[in-house]
Amino acid sequence: MNSLLRRVPSxxxxxxxxxxxxxxxxxxxxxxxxxxxxxxxQCILCKQNIQVDYKNVRLLSQFQSPYTxxxxxxxxxxxxxxxxxxxxxxxxxxxSAGLMATxxxxxxxLQDPELFDVExxxxxxxx
Amino acid sequence: xxxxxxxxxxxxxxxxxxxxxxxxTANMIFEKGGIIRKLENxxxxxxxxxxxxxGVVYNKASYFLYEFNVPxxxxxxxxxxxxxxxxxxxxxxxxxxxxxxxxxxxxxxxKPPPYRKDVLAxxxxxxxxxxxxxxxxxGLDYYPFQK
Numbered sequence: 001m002n003s004l005l006r007r008v009p010s011x012x013x014x015x016x017x018x019x020x021x022x023x024x025x026x027x028x029x030x031x032x033x034x035x036x037x038x039x040x041x042q043c044i045l046c047k048q049n050i051q052v053d054y055k056n057v058r059l060l061s062q063f064q065s066p067y068t069x070x071x072x073x074x075x076x077x078x079x080x081x082x083x084x085x086x087x088x089x090x091x092x093x094x095x096s097a098g099l100m101a102t103x104x105x106x107x108x109x110l111q112d113p114e115l116f117d118v119e120x121x122x123x124x125x126x127x
Numbered sequence: 128x129x130x131x132x133x134x135x136x137x138x139x140x141x142x143x144x145x146x147x148x149x150x151x152t153a154n155m156i157f158e159k160g161g162i163i164r165k166l167e168n169x170x171x172x173x174x175x176x177x178x179x180x181x182g183v184v185y186n187k188a189s190y191f192l193y194e195f196n197v198p199x200x201x202x203x204x205x206x207x208x209x210x211x212x213x214x215x216x217x218x219x220x221x222x223x224x225x226x227x228x229x230x231x232x233x234x235x236x237x238k239p240p241p242y243r244k245d246v247l248a249x250x251x252x253x254x255x256x257x258x259x260x261x262x263x264x265x266g267l268d269y270y271p272f273q274k
Contacts, residue, residue, distance in 0.1 A: 042234070043231055046233070055169075080232045098136050101175035102175070
């Protein structure tokens with residue numbers, strides 16, 4: 001053991017110390033936030049900051065089934081609970097005011113782009 | 128005062144007649160002590176579903192939107208008066224919705240159930256109903272009596 005120590009040159013020990021001092025300033029901060037955390041997911045209406053309105057029938061009809069005119073559920077539309085709730089209320093208002101069809105999607109809106117895939121719901125259908 | 132929106136579907140008629148109907152409907156609001164903020168013509172088009180009122184079946188209608196302030200007690204009277212007007216096919220009064228800012232909760236909703244805030248709240252609530260457990264306060268980490 002002594003022979004081993006003797007072989008190690010003294011300047012290497014000094015340099016090691018100075019290196020450690022240098023490193024101490026650059027030590028990792030373990031109290032930092034998780035740098036790998038993913039961005040928070042937002043629903044399409046919140047992301048685009050769209051206010052749902054019963055007069056905006058074109059937007060409302062995009063959340064309506066073209067076959068039955070029924071409103072798609074939260075697990076299909078991918079909206080947050082609050083937006084889905086507002087959307088459903090506005091659709092009922094629009095239908096009551098005679099602005100929007102109830103048993104079908106109006107043919108003028110059939111070519112509108114799809115906001116979500118009906119065949120791929122977030123949770124399985126209950127029927 | 129509360130901001131209201133009135134959606135009026137009028138039967139299709141010539142301009143002069145339409146003018147008198149609009150004047151009549153607007154005057155009803157004024158008679159109730161209201162103020163009209165906006166009157167918008169949303170066009171004449173086919174209705175999404177046919178409507179039969181006053182013994183006639185209508186497939187087309189002229190859409191008009193009023194924005195107005197009126198005392199809330201007179202809303203029922205207004206609706207009643209519009210209902211008796213034979214030129215009006217359909218009328219609805221809604222409160223005007225104000226833009227509202229809120230946090231999107233989708234990220235939380237997509238988590239597995241034990242991590243969701245609403246599920247955690249339910250678990251907390253269920254614990255409240257549990258019977259209180261008797262504590263022996265013996266300071267021992269085993270049960271000293273015969274079971």
